[in-house]
Amino acid sequence: MTDRTLTVLLDDDPSGVAVLTLTGELDQHTAPDLTKAVRDAPFTKDRPTVIDLTGLTFCDSTGITVLVMAYQRAEKQDSGLVVAGLDSNLMSVFHIVGLDQILTFAPTLAEAIALLRPAIEP
Template identity: 60%
Template structure:
């Protein structure tokens, strides 16, 4: 049995952007951790959020649903959301399911923050 852990750390960047750093495996068992962190994230008109996924090792369909839900919440509140640091394997999966057509991706947190300016 594998150790299914997910870490989520919320920080406010000096630019005012909320950065959620996500690491580990995002699946059916761990998705509630990210869901709760996103519920605590202040999505509001004009707010800016970056999900730093550079430490994310795995993401199943439940995790993808959490990401899509975050996107819908950002859209509903007229705020902006970027995903940063997605590794090549996960990006391939995200492209296959069409997330690259919906979500905004940047290679690093800093480039995402720059894109949000």
């Protein structure tokens, strides 16, 4: 049996953007960790969120469901949300399931923060 782990860190970028950084595998066993982090993240108009998937090595349908939940929370709170750092394999999967129709993607964390910065500047 493989030891599946996911690390989720919630941090604040100096720009005012909340950053959820994921490392490891996002699946049915680890999705509750991300669910809790999404619930704990501020998701306000002046504190948009980046979900950084640069360190993500695997994502199943349960993980995709949690990302949709994050999108719904951001929409409800009128908060910005950008997903950063997807490798080409995960981006292909997200495209196939239609996440590219609802989520905004950026290649890097820095580019994701730059996309959200205008939303929080006065």
